[in-house]
Amino acid sequence: MKRATFLIGLATALTTGLAACSGGSPSGESTTTAGEDVLAQIQESGVLKVGTEGTYSPFTFHDPQTNDLTGYDVEVVTAVAEQLGVEPEFSETQFDAIFAGLEAGRYDVIANQVTINEERQSRYDLSDPYTVSTGVVVTRTDDTEITSIEDVEGRTAAQSATSNWHTLATDAGAQVETVEGLTQSLALLKQGRIDLTFNDNLAVLDYLKTTGDTDVKIAFEVDEGGEQALAMRKDSGLLDAINGALEELRANGTLTEISEKWFGQDVSQ
Amino acid sequence: MNERIQLVLDSVVPLLTGAVAGTIPLTLISFTVGLAIALVVALMRLSRRRLVSGAARAYVSVVRGTPLLVQLFIIFYAMPSFGVVLDPFPSAVIAFSINVGGYASEAIRAAIIAVPRGQWEAAQTVGMGYRMTMRRIVLPQALRVAVPSLSNTFISLVKDTSLASTILVTEMMRKAQEIAAPSFAFLELYTLAAAIYWVICFVLSAGQYRLERRLSRYVTV
Numbered sequence: 497m498k499r500a501t502f503l504i505g506l507a508t509a510l511t512t513g514l515a516a517c518s519g520g521s522p523s524g525e526s527t528t529t530a531g532e533d534v535l536a537q538i539q540e541s542g543v544l545k546v547g548t549e550g551t552y553s554p555f556t557f558h559d560p561q562t563n564d565l566t567g568y569d570v571e572v573v574t575a576v577a578e579q580l581g582v583e584p585e586f587s588e589t590q591f592d593a594i595f596a597g598l599e600a601g602r603y604d605v606i607a608n609q610v611t612i613n614e615e616r617q618s619r620y621d622l623s624d625p626y627t628v629s630t631g632v633v634v635t636r637t638d639d640t641e642i643t644s645i646e647d648v649e650g651r652t653a654a655q656s657a658t659s660n661w662h663t664l665a666t667d668a669g670a671q672v673e674t675v676e677g678l679t680q681s682l683a684l685l686k687q688g689r690i691d692l693t694f695n696d697n698l699a700v701l702d703y704l705k706t707t708g709d710t711d712v713k714i715a716f717e718v719d720e721g722g723e724q725a726l727a728m729r730k731d732s733g734l735l736d737a738i739n740g741a742l743e744e745l746r747a748n749g750t751l752t753e754i755s756e757k758w759f760g761q762d763v764s765q
Numbered sequence: 766m767n768e769r770i771q772l773v774l775d776s777v778v779p780l781l782t783g784a785v786a787g788t789i790p791l792t793l794i795s796f797t798v799g800l801a802i803a804l805v806v807a808l809m810r811l812s813r814r815r816l817v818s819g820a821a822r823a824y825v826s827v828v829r830g831t832p833l834l835v836q837l838f839i840i841f842y843a844m845p846s847f848g849v850v851l852d853p854f855p856s857a858v859i860a861f862s863i864n865v866g867g868y869a870s871e872a873i874r875a876a877i878i879a880v881p882r883g884q885w886e887a888a889q890t891v892g893m894g895y896r897m898t899m900r901r902i903v904l905p906q907a908l909r910v911a912v913p914s915l916s917n918t919f920i921s922l923v924k925d926t927s928l929a930s931t932i933l934v935t936e937m938m939r940k941a942q943e944i945a946a947p948s949f950a951f952l953e954l955y956t957l958a959a960a961i962y963w964v965i966c967f968v969l970s971a972g973q974y975r976l977e978r979r980l981s982r983y984v985t986v
């Protein structure tokens with residue numbers, strides 16, 4: 497009996513100890529999430545912690561040659577960090593876990609084509625938009641039946657759960673399967689497991705250009721033009737500084753420059 | 766705060782539906798098929814024929830040496846390259862069955878070896894052949910020994926089925942994600958899912974205890 501009690505005590509001690517170690521942020525210093533002043537912390541530590549997917553080309557992905565994390569969003573948020581006089585530090589996670597990570601204080605900003613919508617506005621601080629783009633619906637090349645948003649009704653789509661596209665597809669009456677991201681959606685589409693997928697015009701064009709894939713096509717554009725922003729925890733005290741930095745980057749032409757580099761056009765306004 | 770508690774309460778039924786429609790059938794079917802595979806593989810490994818035991822050894826090595834998530838992805842995403850396009854649920858059943866087959870075969874093999882040689886010899890003296898001895902004398906005794914490790918595999922499988930959410934199977938974890946996505950209530954939903962998994966495993970552990978007692982009823986120590 498004594499031994500059992502001892503073992504239980506030991507187990508409890510171990511688990512709480514582990515929990516204590518695994519809590520907090522990846523870089524060791526703890527991040528507060530209530531009534532916080534993140535800006536002061538960032539300036540003190542010299543690090544802006546950023547959450548991103550790392551699998552969503554051309555916005556945030558690993559260069560096949562160098563394996564470095566790069567992309568439009570990565571460069572924009574890096575420039576923002578520089579404006580604030582700090583270094584960016586990236587945490588990569590799948591999109592469906594990205595907001596959970598933000599709330600848990602694992603990073604302070606999401607740079608991942610977060611489309612501005614009401615729901616997100618009410619829960620998070622969203623910066624001024626740094627991308628303006630249209631949504632498109634992708635189908636198989638030989639599919640001639642889906643040509644407008646009305647045709648989406650009753651079809652199957654694949655989207656990541658927390659994405660704006662998921663909402664659009666659901667609203668259009670599609671049966672939506674949940675996947676991690678665009679790559680998987682396209683795989684399912686080509687395998688004939690789904691009929692279509694909604695995504696960002698820029699991402700799809702980039703995919704078609706870099707892979708030369710002729711099995712899928714852009715069927716049509718959706719009316720809802722999307723505006724994408726950097727996301728922060730509500731009232732984290734970071735919004736004004738981030739917006740100020742974006743404004744400066746817009747004024748001095750840096751945003752346009754980064755955009756031209758990735759898309760050959762200015763998508764930043 | 767109150768609306769978040771309300772959300773958790775409202776989510777209990779959908780999550781249980783996910784468990785009853787996805788997690789539980791996935792576990793039961795996969796475990797049954799996996800156990801059948803495991804028995805065959807265990808007997809193959811005990812075979813004197815090099816080729817037969819070698820094949821079984823290779824199978825166990827591959828299953829235990831690769832991540833379950835990778836196995837799921839290969840069956841679901843890679844098989845279509847060879848012209849095999851399976852629906853999510855059957856894909857998951859195949860992956861989990863193969864996985865259980867590998868792990869459980871080792872438990873069964875160990876249990877068979879644990880039956881004293883004297884039992885074999887005694888069976889042979891009364892004229893029983895290999896099949897008869899295996900079926901009537903050795904396996905019933907081996908089963909008793911194998912229950913704890915097989916229960917381990919079974920309980921692990923319950924939780925492993927959450928991985929099927931990555932290949933479009935609507936089970937409990939997927940339900941939790943579906944509700945968490947629009948409401949952003951990740952902590953609440955994942956905690957609720959964890960609690961339900963725990964309850965399921967708790968019930969199974971109790972079942973294991975009773976089964977062990979029942980199987981030991983003729984054992985005199």
